Amino acid sequence: MSLDTSAVPAAAPGRPALRRGQAISPTRLASLAVFAAVAAWIVLTFRDYGISNDEPVQHTYGQLLLAWYASGFTDERAFHYINLYLYGGLFDLIAAGLEPYVPLPLYEWRHLLSAGFGLVGLVGTWRLARLLGGEKAGLVAVLLLAFTGMYGGAMFTHTKDVPFAAAMVWSLCFITALAVELPALPRWRTVLGLGLSVGCALGLRVGGVFAVFYLALILAAGTLVFRDLRLPLRVLPRLVVSGLVALALMAATWPWSVLPPTNLFKAMGAFSNFSFDLKTLFNGRLLPIDQVPPGYMPEYLLIKLPEVTLLGLLAALAMTVLAAARLVRGRRLAMAVLAHPRRMLAFLPLALAILVPVVFAVLDDPPLYNGIRHFLFVLPPVTVLAALGLVGGWRGLWRHSRVAGAVFALAALELFLFNASVLWRLHPYEYVAYNQLVGGTAGAWGRFEGDYWSSSLREASLALRHGVARERAPEHPYKVSVCAEDVQALTYLGPNFQAVEDWDGADFVLSASNVGCDGIPGLPYATVSRMGLAFASVMDQRLRHPPVEVPLPDKDRGMDKGMDPDAPAVSLKEAGPQETGPQVAKARP
Structure with missing residues (x-):
């Protein structure tokens, strides 16, 4: 397969790939096995992941949206809650609404639900790659994305x-x-699916308008390719149905956006210009988020992609250049477009989904932080392109030389297995993985963003809880200070711990290796590490609290008060085994 016009299956996307009675291909069986394995992995591991910084407020936002509905649309606290009203509440509404009926702790339930959405995204990635490149491309795409740490x-x-x-x-x-269906009218399944998916996107973030932009450009391109000025008018009635479905879903999950409708544009402007007191780590420099260089997002994308994905992208680029050169040399570029318009148009959405967000981030230069987190939606189309490159590169080389094709396939497999081994060693912190362009995760440590969610505090908290369980039970709860949200640690610490704001007055300080959470004094009590890198630490500060000297009372004053001059300064009647000195009382502030 190559990335010219022959790359796209001749059949229109969306039609059943298998007819009734037709056997399922081995590649399709392999894809189904991958989905089953991912589902099993989710069920087995979703309890391993810690609470992220934003989850407490996000869940509160979902509860406030429910309260708005329950109050008959009068309780508008959700429309003023921090800056969460600028986001859609689709996920948080589902999480908060089903929480009473799910027999799981709150944050474990949220993580399971989020992973379920991730599995749905894997299915969508597989379907897109299969539409453009066939079953093998779909299988490769889902494997690549599942083993991309940032997804x-x-x-x-x-x-x-x-x-x-x-x-x-x-x-x-x-x-x-x-x-691909143009110039014919889109089928109703496509119309409804488009409305539902765009509505869900807008019900999560205003960035869903990117999809509307892609659609508008596709219609414009179709009008030019088919030389049919009436094409948009013929398609418009069905697109109106898609738009109404999308708007209804957006309004239901993000009511602020339509009260009034101009709020949608306010949200778009806010995310291009918002800023607050936060710094991000980029190439070893701590930068305010509104002063990051234009290359912040594309560079993070480049160093976060797995090596095997980069190989696929290089193969896709090489094949595209070669195909374009052949067409230009033969002066057949326009003829190719006219001969295969549907196939050529099929690649345009993929190209737009990759290029438009990257160009936007470079030219608009919005405030950015947490690496590519806010542009994570670029990963599926990038992965699809890489899968097309890997499959196409292998096929092209195999046709010319089976040895060359086998070498290419073995190189891709080796890179894939190497990446999988890295993620295995990082579990459950796979999202911090970097590729070898920066020396891997170890080379990026301290130069780029690490565990910005502080999710490693779960493991640190459990280590502290199990450690003090072997000590004598305290008379009072241990005081702990957390360099993050308290709930990220207290959820796992249990009743023998109390959160305090003052680090100096705490018995233990828990921190993740993140910006602003290093240099904490004390004795190391526990460390969470992967691949020789410290992700989180527990510092024991109990020995930093000096004993308080209690001076002996004046003998003469004691005599005046009827005290026995030979009595000890501190009564030993209730003394424990540690209180053996009569002249010094030890007190912890």
Whole structure:
């Protein structure tokens, strides 16, 4: 397969790939096995992931949206809650609404739900790659994305970003289906699917307008390719149905956006210009988020993609250049477009989904932080392109030389297995993985963003809880200070711990290796590490609290008060085994 016009299956997307009675191909069986394995992995591991910084407020936002509905649309606290009203509440509404009926702790339930959205995104990625490149491309795409740390490892904790990425890749699927069906009217399944997927995207983030932009460009391109000025008018009635479905879903999950409707544009402006007191780590420099260089997002994308994905992208680029050179040399470029318009249009949504967000981030230069978290929705289309490159590169080389094809396949397999081993060693912090362009995760440590969610505090908290359980039970709860949200530690510490704000007055300080959470004094009590890198630490500060000297009372004054001059300064009647000195009382502030 190559990335010229022959790359796209001749059949229109969306039609059943298998007819009744036809046997399922081995590649399709392998894809189904991958989905089953991912589902099993989710069920087995969703409890391993810690609470992210934003989850407490996000869940509160979902509860406030429920309160708005329950009050008969009079309780408007959700419309003024921090800055959460600028986001859609689709995920948080589902999480808060089903919480009373799910027999799981709150945050475990949220992580399971988020991973479910991630699985839906994997299915959408598989479907998009299969539409463009066939069954093998679909299988390769889902494997690549599942083993991309910033997706497969993030889908448990990035409860806003991964659901949005899933909705966007499904929007891309239906836009691609519509492009291939042109100049005929899109089928109703495509129309409804487009409305539902775009509505879900807008119900999570205002960035769903990217999908609307892609659709508009596809219609414009179709008008030019087919030389049919009436094409938009013929398609418009069905697109109106898609738009109404999308708006209804957006209004239901993000009511602020339509009260009044101009709020949608306010949200768009806010995310291009918002800023607050936060710094991000980029190339070893701590920068305010509104002063990051234009290359912040594309550079993070480049160093976060797995090596095997980069190989696929290089192969796709090489094949595209070669195909374009052949067409230009033979002066057949325009003829190719006219001969295969549907096939050429099919690639345009994929190209737009990759290029438009990257160009936007470079030219608009919005405030950015947490690496590519806010542009995580670019990963599925990038992965699809890489899968097309890997499959196409292998096929092209195999046709010319079976040895060359085998070498290429073995190189890709080796890179894939290497990446999988890295994620295995990082579990459950796969989302911090970096590729070898920066020396891997170890080379990026301290130079780029690490565990920005502080999710490693779960493991640190459990280590502290199990450690003090072996000590004598305290008379009072241990005081702990957390360099993050208290709930990220207290959820796992149990009743023998009390959160305090003052680090100096705490018995233990828990911190993740993140910006502003290093240099804490004390004795190391426990460390959470992977691949020789410290992700979180527990510092024991109990020995930093000096004993308080209690001076002996004046003998003469004691005599005046009727005290026995030979009595000890501190009564030993109730003394424990540690209080053996009569002249010094030890007190902890």
